[in-house]
Amino acid sequence: MAASAFPSPRAVPTAIAGINITPLVDVMLVLLVIFMVTMPIRSDILALDLPQVGPPQPPIPRPEPVRLDVLADGGVALDGVRLDLAALPAELRAQHAQAPTAVLALSSSDAAEYRVFAQALAAARGAGYRDIAIRR
Numbered sequence: 001m002a003a004s005a006f007p008s009p010r011a012v013p014t015a016i017a018g019i020n021i022t023p024l025v026d027v028m029l030v031l032l033v034i035f036m037v038t039m040p041i042r043s044d045i046l047a048l049d050l051p052q053v054g055p056p057q058p059p060i061p062r063p064e065p066v067r068l069d070v071l072a073d074g075g076v077a078l079d080g081v082r083l084d085l086a087a088l089p090a091e092l093r094a095q096h097a098q099a100p101t102a103v104l105a106l107s108s109s110d111a112a113e114y115r116v117f118a119q120a121l122a123a124a125r126g127a128g129y130r131d132i133a134i135r136r
Contacts, residue, residue, distance in 0.1 A: 063099040065133070068092075068124065070108035070117045085119060092127035100128065107135040 069077040076083050078091055096102070104124050108117050124132055 063102040065103040065105045066092075066095050066099070066129075068104055068106045068120060070106070070112045070120050072109040072111035074113060074116050076116070076120055085116065088120060089123040089126055092123055092129070096128045101131075102129075103131040103133055104129040105133045105135055 067077075067079050071077060071082075074085070076085055076088055078088065078095070083091055092104075106117075106121060106124060121132070121134075
């Protein structure tokens with residue numbers, strides 16, 4: 001048997017299948033040292049001036065919603081009372097003055113005209129209602 005110091009022409013170099021994790025370990029150790037140095041600096045006590053809490057306020061009851069129905073024959077009903085469309089803005093202003101936080105529940109019949117519905121909605125907005133629930 002003979003041995004040679006020169007590589008044989010039949011030997012094919014192969015790639016190393018392992019991953020070199022040495023740079024990853026170096027970076028992790030550097031980050032660990034940085035965090036260990038900076039944590040005592042960041043652990044100072046914060047002086048906070050928090051507001052004082054008083055006794056809880058009882059909830060303010062909301063008034064009953066005002067019902068406005070647009071009828072199929074072109075009329076309107078405010079809380080079940082039939083009104084003329086011309087008298088609706090004044091009645092809505094009076095209702096809004098009594099309960100300014102009330103919600104207006106506006107509903108219409110399937111056969112109602114859109115023009116009447118739009119006029120009723122405009123009268124409600126003009127009276128000052130901002131919370132308007134449109135129901136079907």
